[in-house]
Amino acid sequence: MTEEVYFIGVDVGSGSVRAALVDNKGHVLKASVKEIQTWRPQTDYYEQSSKDIWECCVTVIKSVVTNTNPASIRGIGFDATCSLVALDKGGNPISVGTNNNDQNIIMWMDHRAGAEADLINKTNHDILKYVGGKVSLEMEMPKLLWLKKHLPNKWKDFGYFFDLPDFLTWKATGSTSRSLCSLVCKWNYECSLEGKQGWNTSFLSDIGLEDLATNNFEKIGNKVLMPGEFCGGLTVEVANSLGLKPGTPVATSIIDAHAGGLGMIGTCGQGIDKDMSSRLGLICGTSTCHMAVNKNPVQVQGVWGPYYSAMVPSMWLNEAGQSASGMLLEHIISSHPAGIELLKTMTSGDIRSHLRNQLSDMAKQAGYNDVSLLTKDVHVWPDFHGNRSPLADPSMRGMISGLSINNSLANLSVLYLATLQALSYGTRHIIDALVLSGYQPFKSMLICGGITKDPLFVQIQADAVGLPILKPHEKDSVLVGSAILGACASQYFSNVQEAIEKMGGTADVIRPNLGTKAYHDKKYAVFLKMFQDQLKYKTIMGSNI
Incomplete structure (x- = not known):
């Protein structure tokens, strides 16, 4: 009798939390979704609650594992939006603007930190070459600087700052480790062309956040792991709340769009080149992220990256996108x-x-x-x-x-x-920029996300760009990507590349109308x-x- 093997993928998007029970071939067998709350205290301000989000995570995970043998759940992977979570020194929520401590998350699409982003960009620090020459106001350093400047009396009370994906693994395991994906993509963590890795203290000093280096960078993380690497097992308390076994492996997390890229990039389509660097991944939801990987680093003005091993191990990632799609x-x-x-x-x-x-x-x-x-x-x-x-x-x-x-x-x-x-x-504008800066012309695009349910949107992407599009048969590529991480943490597969190949699945090919x-x-x-x-x-x- 064949042994049952399952993985859990958990995705925290902008408006909901989803979980899926996924088999070792990348098929989603069961899924659950629960909406999360968002506050808009003023124009361009978007806040959420880590308490609300974690409670939703527990609800949807419990839903998908009901009537499943806990021993068959080999690993869990989390992804989430690149939103900033603030906790006090006791690990409790602390507000990021209002007096309501539940509102302790500045969402990725919050644009309050425009002046702080401008200030950071005026330093022209060398590390900015890894974000296309400009830090975005959607990234975490401008938001941290905003908190320090606008909430000076509260700044000393902040104990920990997490990217939301890393907060989830901390809640699940108690480990304060951080994902290289989140740090290198959204926190200006250095992973240089020369092989240097770590927090850049001169950058923190130049932008007025030198105090984050205190106690070996305790507030922002001093243990950094690769996405999919084992970061800890479920604590007894969390395992009991989920109906799972204590110690169930939890993977180091990944950003939601990157999970979508991971879940799609190994997808097979008839007549389509399988070379990862020939494919552009589009993860289309509230916003759209455009993911390109290359064996060599390519610096593109106005496009984030190159980021080493942020999505696919040993490959450089460039991440472009549209803030509203x-x-x-x-x-x-x-x-x-x-x-x-x-x-x-x-x-x-x-x-x-x-x-x-x-x-x-x-x-x-x-x-x-x-x-x-x-x-x-x-x-x-x-x-x-x-x-x-x-x-x-x-x-x-x-x-x-x-x-x-x-x-x-x-x-x-x-x-x-x-x-x-x-x-x-x-999308075509982004592709032109990538190719102009050194990418070989792309041969295909991969596409997933909520708005790809509209076949007209998908066809027009193909027509406007002039490339065939692979649309995975498995509709929840982001959840598959997170499950791939869970599979890696459990060591069911020997490495991430093998998991991508075995769980990537197949796709329909939508060809452009010439x-x-x-x-x-x-x-x-x-x-x-x-x-x-x-x-x-x-x-x-x-x-x-």
């Missing part, structure tokens, strides 16, 4: 009069299906063989929440050309389509002109009003 599509729908009416009776997914049907009907009526042609006179620049890559400019804002006095469903449908196209041209290439080339030219025009507007208006 799914969030932008929701905004386009919810802010349009026709969308407001639809939301009264339909879910978001039903609305998108309704819009696709509307677009199909409109294209037929116009005599077009492709719906994309409907946006000839409507163009969108999608940076409603700033530009992450490749401009690395959080002050960029969204633009729409072609508005009219029209609040019909047809008008919303075309605007929605133009926004899908804009996000796809953003008949629309000339049209998308023209639209892309307009897209590039729009950001150049926005920069001109800023110059005309100047900085002093």
